[in-house]
Amino acid sequence: MIETKLIHTHDLVKTYPVADREFVALKDVNIDIGKGEFVGLVGPSGSGKTTLLNVVGSLDIPTSGSVTVLDHNIGSLSHKQAAWLRNQHIGFIFQTYNLLPVYSVFENVEFPLLLLGKSNDERKKMVMDALDWLGLTDKAEMRPAQLSGGESQRVAIARAMVKKPALILADEPTANLDAKNSHHILQTMEKLNADLDTTFLFATHDEKVMQYMKRIISLEDGEVVKDEVK
Amino acid sequence: MIKFLLAGILRDRSRSLFPILTVIIGTALTVTMTGYIGGVMPDMIQLSSHLDAGHVKLMSQSFYENRYQMPLDLAMDNADELIEGLEAQFPDMIWKSRTRFGGLLDIPDENGETRAQTTVSALAADLISPNSTELDYLNLRESVVEGNLPQDPFDILIAKSMAEAYQLNVDDMVTLMTSTVNGSMSFQNFRVSGMVVFGIAALDKGGAIIADIEGARMALDLNGGSTEILGFFIDDEYESERALVVSDWVNNNLKNVDDPYSPIALRFEDSNEFGAMMQFMGSFMFIISTVFILIMFVVLWNSGLMNGLRRYGEMGLRLAVGEGKGHIYRSMLVESSIIGVIGTIIGTSIGLVGVWLLQEYGIDLGNMTANTGDGIYYPNIIRGKIIPACFYVGFVPGLIAPFLGSLVSGRGIYKRQTASLFKELET
Numbered sequence: 001m002i003e004t005k006l007i008h009t010h011d012l013v014k015t016y017p018v019a020d021r022e023f024v025a026l027k028d029v030n031i032d033i034g035k036g037e038f039v040g041l042v043g044p045s046g047s048g049k050t051t052l053l054n055v056v057g058s059l060d061i062p063t064s065g066s067v068t069v070l071d072h073n074i075g076s077l078s079h080k081q082a083a084w085l086r087n088q089h090i091g092f093i094f095q096t097y098n099l100l101p102v103y104s105v106f107e108n109v110e111f112p113l114l115l116l117g118k119s120n121d122e123r124k125k126m127v128m129d130a131l132d133w134l135g136l137t138d139k140a141e142m143r144p145a146q147l148s149g150g151e152s153q154r155v156a157i158a159r160a161m162v163k164k165p166a167l168i169l170a171d172e173p174t175a176n177l178d179a180k181n182s183h184h185i186l187q188t189m190e191k192l193n194a195d196l197d198t199t200f201l202f203a204t205h206d207e208k209v210m211q212y213m214k215r216i217i218s219l220e221d222g223e224v225v226k227d228e229v230k
Numbered sequence: 231m232i233k234f235l236l237a238g239i240l241r242d243r244s245r246s247l248f249p250i251l252t253v254i255i256g257t258a259l260t261v262t263m264t265g266y267i268g269g270v271m272p273d274m275i276q277l278s279s280h281l282d283a284g285h286v287k288l289m290s291q292s293f294y295e296n297r298y299q300m301p302l303d304l305a306m307d308n309a310d311e312l313i314e315g316l317e318a319q320f321p322d323m324i325w326k327s328r329t330r331f332g333g334l335l336d337i338p339d340e341n342g343e344t345r346a347q348t349t350v351s352a353l354a355a356d357l358i359s360p361n362s363t364e365l366d367y368l369n370l371r372e373s374v375v376e377g378n379l380p381q382d383p384f385d386i387l388i389a390k391s392m393a394e395a396y397q398l399n400v401d402d403m404v405t406l407m408t409s410t411v412n413g414s415m416s417f418q419n420f421r422v423s424g425m426v427v428f429g430i431a432a433l434d435k436g437g438a439i440i441a442d443i444e445g446a447r448m449a450l451d452l453n454g455g456s457t458e459i460l461g462f463f464i465d466d467e468y469e470s471e472r473a474l475v476v477s478d479w480v481n482n483n484l485k486n487v488d489d490p491y492s493p494i495a496l497r498f499e500d501s502n503e504f505g506a507m508m509q510f511m512g513s514f515m516f517i518i519s520t521v522f523i524l525i526m527f528v529v530l531w532n533s534g535l536m537n538g539l540r541r542y543g544e545m546g547l548r549l550a551v552g553e554g555k556g557h558i559y560r561s562m563l564v565e566s567s568i569i570g571v572i573g574t575i576i577g578t579s580i581g582l583v584g585v586w587l588l589q590e591y592g593i594d595l596g597n598m599t600a601n602t603g604d605g606i607y608y609p610n611i612i613r614g615k616i617i618p619a620c621f622y623v624g625f626v627p628g629l630i631a632p633f634l635g636s637l638v639s640g641r642g643i644y645k646r647q648t649a650s651l652f653k654e655l656e657t
Contacts, residue, residue, distance in 0.1 A: 057550070059550065079554055079555050079556070080554050083549070083553060083554035084552070084554075085552075086549075086550065086551070087551070087552025088552070090552070092550040092551070094547075098543065098546075100238075100544060100547070102237070102238055103237065103238070114231055115551065115552055115557075159551070
């Protein structure tokens with residue numbers, strides 16, 4: 001039983017025009033995800049995992065049905081309101097890390113705080129706390145090109161969690177990492193989930209990731225075919 | 231945020247180098263050309279007014295109508311009288327009689343027989359009366375390269391090039407054959423007192439002689455008269471508005487439409503093609519700024535589009551982190567403004583160096599300006615001048631062009647769906 005609903009979808013449908021027809025990416029998706037959950041969206045390529053993440057992350061809007069994230073109806077948000085929601089409450093982690101190459105590790109992690117308008121001192125403290133938490137203090141002045149894949153993904157996690165968001169969306173976060181680094185990253189996120197009660201929603205088809213999930217929602221052709229709590 | 235953007239610009243050369251170089255080149259050229267025009271214009275106005283047009287020029291109405299033929303018979307026969315009245319009316323001006331006429335110069339051999347003849351264009355001005363300003367206006371003290379300034383009404387100066395062509399020496403006697411104001415033949419002997427090089431190709435190239443006004447009057451039977459009266463402001467600074475007051479007064483009080491010999495007054499810019507030229511030069515900064523804004527805008531627009539394509543991934547990330555489209559767009563405009571400021575400061579500095587070099591060394595365009603006529607004179611060495619506008623004129627194209635370039639190229643952010651931009655992250 002979910003005590004506090006963080007994400008709620010009701011008959012969510014998302015279609016895209018492809019040539020002269022509509023491609024159905026999500027079909028009547030109804031899920032509820034509560035605060036502090038560690039959830040995996042699994043399924044083959046094209047099953048709608050990333051589309052669902054994009055809609056939940058307010059980067060896209062539903063074609064029909066509704067999605068509510070932290071009591072905000074995604075379909076009715078303006079660009080500005082959607083950006084505010086992401087800025088305040090949502091962190092993203094990507095398969096390809098997507099660090100800004102010309103900025104240092106410190107500056108990459110600092111960026112979301114700049115958008116939040118935090119003061120210089122606040123930013124410095126929050127960034128150093130995040131880097132410390134992820135064991136990256138000694139890498140603060142390095143550029144992304146000087147980091148290994150595992151270190152880069154840890155920086156990406158630091159950037160996602162530095163503002164202590166309620167929800168972190170991770171799209172194939174371990175796809176570019178070897179097994180050792182994958183486990184390390186997942187353990188880090190598991191710890192973050194436990195310590196800060198941050199909700200995680202993963203899109204993955206990696207078995208290594210699935211074994212860490214406390215709940216797995218399976219998608220096929222845009223439909224939820226299984227929702228299983230471990 | 232500005233600090234963050236600045237760091238990005240300085241570190242990401244592919245983002246900043248080409249736009250900054252474009253701005254540098256555009257502003258440097260704008261500043262250099264402004265300084266060049268700023269130097270040429272005052273030189274041109276001063277030279278042309280001194281040599282030909284004055285700040286205000288009086289001619290008889292009929293002479294004015296036929297001025298390109300230089301009709302001596304239509305000269306003002308009461309020039310001295312007019313000058314007395316003008317000096318009383320405008321004490322802050324210097325008024326001088328000048329007469330232009332043509333003739334045939336006969337150069338004798340040692341026996342007094344004709345050795346050579348050549349047509350000459352003569353300018354008569356007050357060269358020998360005490361404290362005459364004409365020696366300064368015509369820059370004769372510096373221009374005499376051999377011999378001396380005229381001491382007698384029948385002394386003349388001749389162009390060095392002509393002296394060399396006809397093997398004339400200082401103190402040689404020559405005979406000027408011309409017609410008097412009444413149309414009868416006139417023969418007058420003159421002594422060559424000196425030879426001049428003006429450093430102005432249009433004057434130095436041909437058969438020019440300079441005579442004293444009194445000697446010319448005697449030769450032309452033009453006692454007390456002249457073809458022109460030139461007025462100069464005492465401070466020698468030409469101002470259109472001041473000149474207009476004078477010319478209006480003359481045209482309202484001295485001009486008589488029923489008397490073709492009554493004077494008409496023209497301001498400097500009303501003489502010959504000066505007006506159109508001054509108008510063009512006055513608009514030059516606007517024209518040059520507009521041209522460079524357009525050129526740089528197109529270049530930076532394309533550069534912005536290329537950069538935008540390259541940075542779609544970054545845009546997607548920034549959207550994901552919570553930056554709004556509007557904020558990203560505005561930050562691109564701020565970036566372009568920073569690029570504009572950096573490029574303009576560097577470009578203006580380079581442009582100022584260029585103007586300084588033009589000011590110090592100049593460019594010898596004597597061959598190009600040799601055939602300029604109609605009373606428009608340029609020095610052979612054309613020099614730029616560092617004028618106040620050089621310090622700020624570059625900021626107009628330097629700031630506007632990158633801003634416009636980003637304004638247009640950045641529209642792509644709005645045209646693409648947020649999710650599409652976001653997808654660039656995964657490609």
